[in-house]
Amino acid sequence: MTDAPFANAHFASDRLDMRPQTIDDADWLFEGYSDVDLMRWWSSAPHATVEDTRAYLAPRTEKADWRGWVMIDRATGTPIGTLAAGQKRPGVAELGYLLVRRHWGQGYAREGVTRLIDILFDEGHRRIMADTDPDNAASNVLLTRLGFTMEGRLRAEWETHIGVRDSFIWGLLRAEWPR
Numbered sequence: 491m492t493d494a495p496f497a498n499a500h501f502a503s504d505r506l507d508m509r510p511q512t513i514d515d516a517d518w519l520f521e522g523y524s525d526v527d528l529m530r531w532w533s534s535a536p537h538a539t540v541e542d543t544r545a546y547l548a549p550r551t552e553k554a555d556w557r558g559w560v561m562i563d564r565a566t567g568t569p570i571g572t573l574a575a576g577q578k579r580p581g582v583a584e585l586g587y588l589l590v591r592r593h594w595g596q597g598y599a600r601e602g603v604t605r606l607i608d609i610l611f612d613e614g615h616r617r618i619m620a621d622t623d624p625d626n627a628a629s630n631v632l633l634t635r636l637g638f639t640m641e642g643r644l645r646a647e648w649e650t651h652i653g654v655r656d657s658f659i660w661g662l663l664r665a666e667w668p669r
């Protein structure tokens with residue numbers, strides 16, 4: 491297991507190529523980060539400008555313990571979303587994802603997250619976790635379908651642009667992951 495999981499690694503799934511995220515991705519990521527409904531469940535407010543997205547990405551591309559990837563539709567070469575993973579402590583990784591709205595309902599989030607889970611477990615993690623807003627139905631359904639267990643609810647965990655929010659904590663153990 492590495493301290494910074496698969497830094498600068500490219501990986502792929504059946505329909506997607508994943509490459510490391512850069513600040514220059516702000517130009518296309520702005521579509522997702524400016525989407526008011528999509529960002530409702532994010533920890534920061536929707537972005538008003540591409541520069542807001544650049545400022546948001548800058549510290550995230552420099553963190554050694556957190557890595558982000560761009561999901562690219564291989565058939566069209568179109569960036570469609572992001573994946574991220576960070577090491578919470580040795581053996582435990584946290585994952586996150588964002589899918590631009592016009593690509594919803596096609597199984598891309600499931601495909602990208604599934605591939606990231608495979609890699610995290612291959613790298614030696616024993617546990618993968620995720621943190622979602624209880625009202626984020628789409629993410630909560632996806633995590634359930636992937637076999638995650640909702641392990642707890644942290645009350646008033648996040649202070650966000652829509653107010654103080656609870657958080658569901660999801661967990662998946664290596665032994666529970668059906669290869």
